[in-house]
Amino acid sequence: MLNERSKLILNLLLEKRKVNLEETAKLLGVTERTIRNDLAKIDGFLTENNLTNLKKETMINYSIENEQSTTIHRVLNKIHADSEKQIDYWEEPIYRLGFLYNKLFWSEQRITIESLEKELFVSRSTINNDLKKLKNMAKEMSIDILFEKNKGLYLLGKEEKLRILYFHFIDLFEQYNYNLEISNDDEAAILTYWIRKVEEELMIEISYSSFQRLIPIMRTITGRIQQGKKVTINSKNLNPKSSYEMDIIDNNCVILEKYFNIIIPPSEVVFISKQIYRSNLIKNEVVYQGYQVNLDIIVNSCIKEISKLLKIDLTLDKELFKHLALHFQTTITKDDYEIAHLITKETFKDIKAVHEHIYTVVKRVMQDIGRREHIPFNNEMEWLFITLHIVSSIEKIKDRIAEELNVILICHMGIGTSQFLKYQLNHYFKFKPRIVTKKILSEEANKADMIISTIHLQDFNIPYIQVTPYVTEVDIKNIQRLEKQIIEEKITFQEEGVWKGRSEPMLKDLLTEETIETKVSVNDWEEAIIYSGKILEKTGVITNEYTQAMVEAVKNFGPYIVIAPRIALAHASSKDGVHQIGMSLITLDEGVEFGNKDNDPVRIVICLAAIDHHTHLKALSELVEELNNEEFVNMLLHSDKEEIVKVINQK
Amino acid sequence: MKILTVCGMGSGSSLILKMNVEEVLSGLGKDAEVEACDIGSVAGHQVDLLISTKEFGDQLEEFTADKILVSNVVDKSDIEQQLKDYLAK
Numbered sequence: 001m002l003n004e005r006s007k008l009i010l011n012l013l014l015e016k017r018k019v020n021l022e023e024t025a026k027l028l029g030v031t032e033r034t035i036r037n038d039l040a041k042i043d044g045f046l047t048e049n050n051l052t053n054l055k056k057e058t059m060i061n062y063s064i065e066n067e068q069s070t071t072i073h074r075v076l077n078k079i080h081a082d083s084e085k086q087i088d089y090w091e092e093p094i095y096r097l098g099f100l101y102n103k104l105f106w107s108e109q110r111i112t113i114e115s116l117e118k119e120l121f122v123s124r125s126t127i128n129n130d131l132k133k134l135k136n137m138a139k140e141m142s143i144d145i146l147f148e149k150n151k152g153l154y155l156l157g158k159e160e161k162l163r164i165l166y167f168h169f170i171d172l173f174e175q176y177n178y179n180l181e182i183s184n185d186d187e188a189a190i191l192t193y194w195i196r197k198v199e200e201e202l203m204i205e206i207s208y209s210s211f212q213r214l215i216p217i218m219r220t221i222t223g224r225i226q227q228g229k230k231v232t233i234n235s236k237n238l239n240p241k242s243s244y245e246m247d248i249i250d251n252n253c254v255i256l257e258k259y260f261n262i263i264i265p266p267s268e269v270v271f272i273s274k275q276i277y278r279s280n281l282i283k284n285e286v287v288y289q290g291y292q293v294n295l296d297i298i299v300n301s302c303i304k305e306i307s308k309l310l311k312i313d314l315t316l317d318k319e320l321f322k323h324l325a326l327h328f329q330t331t332i333t334k335d336d337y338e339i340a341h342l343i344t345k346e347t348f349k350d351i352k353a354v355h356e357h358i359y360t361v362v363k364r365v366m367q368d369i370g371r372r373e374h375i376p377f378n379n380e381m382e383w384l385f386i387t388l389h390i391v392s393s394i395e396k397i398k399d400r401i402a403e404e405l406n407v408i409l410i411c412h413m414g415i416g417t418s419q420f421l422k423y424q425l426n427h428y429f430k431f432k433p434r435i436v437t438k439k440i441l442s443e444e445a446n447k448a449d450m451i452i453s454t455i456h457l458q459d460f461n462i463p464y465i466q467v468t469p470y471v472t473e474v475d476i477k478n479i480q481r482l483e484k485q486i487i488e489e490k491i492t493f494q495e496e497g498v499w500k501g502r503s504e505p506m507l508k509d510l511l512t513e514e515t516i517e518t519k520v521s522v523n524d525w526e527e528a529i530i531y532s533g534k535i536l537e538k539t540g541v542i543t544n545e546y547t548q549a550m551v552e553a554v555k556n557f558g559p560y561i562v563i564a565p566r567i568a569l570a571h572a573s574s575k576d577g578v579h580q581i582g583m584s585l586i587t588l589d590e591g592v593e594f595g596n597k598d599n600d601p602v603r604i605v606i607c608l609a610a611i612d613h614h615t616h617l618k619a620l621s622e623l624v625e626e627l628n629n630e631e632f633v634n635m636l637l638h639s640d641k642e643e644i645v646k647v648i649n650q651k
Numbered sequence: 652m653k654i655l656t657v658c659g660m661g662s663g664s665s666l667i668l669k670m671n672v673e674e675v676l677s678g679l680g681k682d683a684e685v686e687a688c689d690i691g692s693v694a695g696h697q698v699d700l701l702i703s704t705k706e707f708g709d710q711l712e713e714f715t716a717d718k719i720l721v722s723n724v725v726d727k728s729d730i731e732q733q734l735k736d737y738l739a740k
Contacts, residue, residue: 305695308688368694557659557690560706563667564723571663598705598722610662613687617666624667628725 002045005030006038007076013042013054013064014072031188033212049075096120097134098169100127104145105166108227110152141165160231160271163220167275170216183219190259191218194252198276201248206276217275221268222260231271249273295332298369299324305365306390310358311492312397320393324386331382332375348384358394359387394491401487405431408444410453417469421454424471429483449486452479504615507622508648510583514539516641519589525559525602526551529570532586532607541582542609549576550607554594562596566637567627571608581616582609583623585644587637603637622651652683655696657703657711661689667724668702675731681738700737702730 002010005028012019025032043053051068064072099120103111116127131153135145143157143165155162183191195214199206206214224230249272253264264272299321307314314320352359363383370377377383409425411418418435425433433452436444445451451464465482467475515535522528533547549572554561562568584607591601606623610616626632635647654672658665665687676683688696690710701711702719711718719733 301691301695305692308692308695364697365695372694553659558706560659560664560704563664563704564725567725569663569667571660573660574662596706596722608663613662613666616662617670620666621670624670624725628727 002041003038005034006041006045009035009038010042010045010072010076014069017064025185029184031185046072093130093133094172096122096126096130097137098173100130100134101138101166101169104153104155105162106223106227107154110148110154112152115152138165158232159224159229163224163231163271166220167217170213170220183216187219188215190255191215194218194255195276197255198249198252201252202245202276214275218256218272221272221275222256222262225262225264225268226260230265231267246270246273249276295325295328298328298373298375302365302369302386305368306361309361309365310390310394312394314390314393314397317393317396319396320389323389327385327389331379348381351384351387355387355391358390359383362387362390397491398487399430401490402430402483403432405483405486406447406449407431407433408441408448408451409433409435410438410441410451410455410457411435411469412438412455417454421452421467421469421471425452425479428476429479431483449490450482504618505581507583507619507626508645508651510581510619511585511645511648513641513645515582515584516644517584517586518640518644520586521589522592525554525568525592525594528568528586528588528592528602528605529554529607532570532584532605535584535586536582536607536609539582541578541580543577543579545577546572546609549573559594559596559600562594562599562602564627565599566591566601566603566633567599568594568602568605569608570605571610574610574612578609578611580609581611581619583607583616583619585636604633626651652681652700653696653698654683654685654700654702655693655698655716656685656687657690657693657701657707658687659690661687661692664704664724665689668721668730671724671727671730672702672734675727675734678731679734679738 008028009019009024012024021032021035025035028035039054046053046068049071051071054064100116103116103119113124113127113131117124120127122130131145138145138155138157141157141161141164143155143161145153146156147153192215195206195211195218246269250266250269253269253272256262257264302324303314303317303320366377366383366386369375407429409418409422411421422433422435425431431450434444438455441451441457445462448462451457451462453464453466454469456466457464463482463486465475465478467479517531517535520528520531522531529550530547533542533544533550536542537544537547550570553572554570559568561570586605586607588603588605591603593600594602596602608616608620632647636644639647656665656668656672658668669685669687672683673685676685686696686698690707693701693711693714698716700717700719701714702721703711704724705720705722708718708720711720717737719730719737721729721733723729
């Protein structure tokens with residue numbers, strides 16, 4: 001059915017043949033979205049009458065085929081005759097209820113039934129009927145619709161209840177494709193901007209329909225505050241989210257305060273945040289061919305596996321996570337989603353050529369994940385898009401590293417030239433160099449990533465470059481090359497021992513009298529692991545979560561931690577609560593069964609806390625060497641800790 | 652040749668295995684790329700040989716690469732013997 005506005009637009013089309021979305025929206029004082037809805041209705045109407053749909057040009061102009069105009073006029077006249085008595089959409093009772101409530105809600109005075117009659121073009125009995133229905137609806141929200149003699153109707157209830165019922169109508173109208181046009185375009189624009197900003201800062205993604213609904217909701221809230229009406233929620237008790245999230249919303253409320261010229265008290269901030277979090281956030285689950293697919297898991301393993309293969313840790317890039325989740329959400333749920341349209345063959349080839357390595361890695365990971373999750377990620381374009389996301393994430397990380405590079409400037413020609421040199425470098429580089437005199441260089445040098453010097457230096461294992469005091473282009477190129485090399489090195493996971501300056505403890509540094517216990521008595525394997533963990537908890541190396549995780553690991557993966565006869569190497573992931581690298585060793589007075597048929601019973605439990613994949617290598621390899629030696633193992637079993645420490649220190 | 656050593660976390664037994672395998676291979680004069688990883692990440696790698704402990708035998712079943720399973724990860728002589736057998740194939 002065509003509503004009044006659609007008919008008007010259709011008439012405009014018949015008259016002008018072509019309408020522009022933006023202009024039409026302005027002309028009719030509604031949003032472009034409303035016009036678009038109306039145009040969809042017109043298309044529906046045309047289809048119903050076996051006519052060709054409107055033609056769209058660049059999404060903004062709509063035009064009508066010339067030959068059709070007589071037919072349309074005829075059909076329109078017929079409709080007009082049919083709907084002479086009543087305007088069609090008033091036939092939807094819910095619309096009338098909404099209209100009634102809208103009136104009562106916003107009016108600051110009593111409303112007479114006569115005025116309603118006039119505005120709604122309906123009989124008094126219809127109004128009375130509608131009012132009865134509305135009263136029942138309101139009752140459920142503890143709202144009373146009262147009538148004062150000689151004056152009219154008014155609402156009585158808690159402000160938050162009144163608003164919730166109003167939001168209820170906003171939702172209902174959305175379903176019927178009607179709009180309560182409560183905000184003008186400027187207001188809608190500022191609210192759209194505001195919601196986007198809050199969304200971004202809260203790192204949430206609100207679904208399209210929720211977003212559309214939040215605009216009138218926010219306008220309602222600001223409008224009510226303008227009227228001096230306030231919710232009475234106790235801001236402490238009803239706080240739905242962490243104070244951090246509340247702060248973000250609170251800070252952003254300043255924008256609304258300025259624009260709408262209001263003051264938003266804390267109770268309203270709570271109310272607003274409740275509305276935001278009531279919205280549908282983009283779900284982390286999508287349904288693919290009837291199966292639930294967890295996007296978190298896909299994105300996580302995608303980033304993790306790509307990180308591993310590229311040897312670059314991308315797992316901390318929250319933005320990358322969000323972008324990929326959104327990307328997968330569209331590509332998984334929409335079969336007909338043609339990303340191919342978004343990119344030309346040439347660009348495709350270019351990107352593939354420039355980032356060949358990353359592309360190959362992405363392809364491999366996506367094929368693996370696709371196989372595992374039974375989703376066909378077999379599209380070259382898909383791989384390419386992910387490649388682009390990965391490339392930009394890497395660039396971001398590189399930028400950050402570049403900014404944080406610790407660069408030392410050494411200049412023998414006095415402070416003036418050093419300053420000049422520094423100034424020159426600031427032009428070309430992101431890093432902030434520090435000027436250091438040669439005297440204190442040796443202390444500072446350990447912490448530095450790069451030294452730039454105008455004099456020749458000796459015996460430094462830190463990347464160092466000699467430049468002329470009046471930096472030439474060649475110098476800049478050289479520094480750029482070195483900077484690139486350092487960044488490449490920093491961004492990659494470090495392999496064993498490559499990382500200069502980072503201390504790798506020896507076995508004797510980790511196994512001391514503090515971390516060894518002998519002839520411990522326990523009842524089972526779980527107690528044994530917990531005992532070994534407690535030692536490191538006491539020395540502040542790990543948290544209790546880590547100890548628990550070690551036990552969980554055995555429950556999950558089986559007794560594989562029994563790495564050799566009589567020896568268990570308990571450990572968990574470094575993410576489970578490790579403050580620093582550490583190791584403890586306990587010997588048990590009696591053997592304990594771990595369930596490992598080759599190596600049980602266990603007499604020695606070693607607890608390992610690693611902070612990464614390499615810092616503990618030196619100590620671990622020493623340990624492994626010793627554990628392969630029967631004599632050493634026997635020594636462990638028959639000695640007290642003083643003796644054990646003595647033996648380890650002699651090695 | 653690409654070798655992957657596997658354990659539950661990728662930082663304990665698999666690292667020990669990696670160290671031992673590298674040592675054994677260099678003793679045998681063989682060149683290989685050895686990487687340690689956790690059981691959940693095996694699928695992300697394409698390798699010629701998987702080395703792990705017997706506990707992971709079942710979970711590695713689905714992978715087609717050749718496998719060496721040991722019960723004692725610190726026992727270099729056992730690893731050496733099994734690697735020799737594998738290389739002789």
